[in-house]
Amino acid sequence: MTIRNATPTDITIIQDLAEKTWWPTYAPILTNEQIRYMLNLIYSTEALTRVMKDGSQQFMLLSDERGDQAFAAYGPRKEEKLVTKLHKIYVLPDNQGKGYGKVLINEIIQRIKKENHHALDLNVNRYNPAISFYEKMGFTVIREEDIAIGPYWMNDFVMRKEI
Numbered sequence: 001m002t003i004r005n006a007t008p009t010d011i012t013i014i015q016d017l018a019e020k021t022w023w024p025t026y027a028p029i030l031t032n033e034q035i036r037y038m039l040n041l042i043y044s045t046e047a048l049t050r051v052m053k054d055g056s057q058q059f060m061l062l063s064d065e066r067g068d069q070a071f072a073a074y075g076p077r078k079e080e081k082l083v084t085k086l087h088k089i090y091v092l093p094d095n096q097g098k099g100y101g102k103v104l105i106n107e108i109i110q111r112i113k114k115e116n117h118h119a120l121d122l123n124v125n126r127y128n129p130a131i132s133f134y135e136k137m138g139f140t141v142i143r144e145e146d147i148a149i150g151p152y153w154m155n156d157f158v159m160r161k162e163i
Helices: 008-026 032-042 045-053 100-113 131-136
Strands: 002-005 058-064 067-076 083-091 119-125 140-149 152-162
Touching: 002 100, 008 032, 008 045, 008 058, 008 067, 008 083, 032 140, 032 152, 045 058, 058 100, 067 100, 083 100, 100 119, 119 131, 119 140, 131 152
Parallel strands: 083 119
Antiparallel strands: 002 058, 058 067, 067 083, 119 152, 140 152
């Protein structure tokens, strides 16, 4: 496995990975209309370019011998100094359970330790089975958060891993 920083030239790869991971991840818990709305909003070329260029999210791509298999995005949490937020982490369904997500999270932790950050936060849908993965990685629920995105609501847990 290799990890590389993603740039705007990798946006189509990120969009493809998002398309392939979101449907199996969220179809059991969100409507098809909400999934499409979120993908169009969060993963539009304009939205990805903006967060990459303004520095609010740094993207990483994980590849193996078959090509790009996963991505993650992280950035400083505006509300709390020295806390980083994991904005996105998605592994192609065929690779889930193979340690790809763990590799990405550990890479982020190594990077943010160098900046003296003491915690990594993330939001996860309260019905997403990935919660157990995050718990195994040492994250704990610190609060619930309901976020309006367009006409939809994201009903999340905010989880934190102290580092």
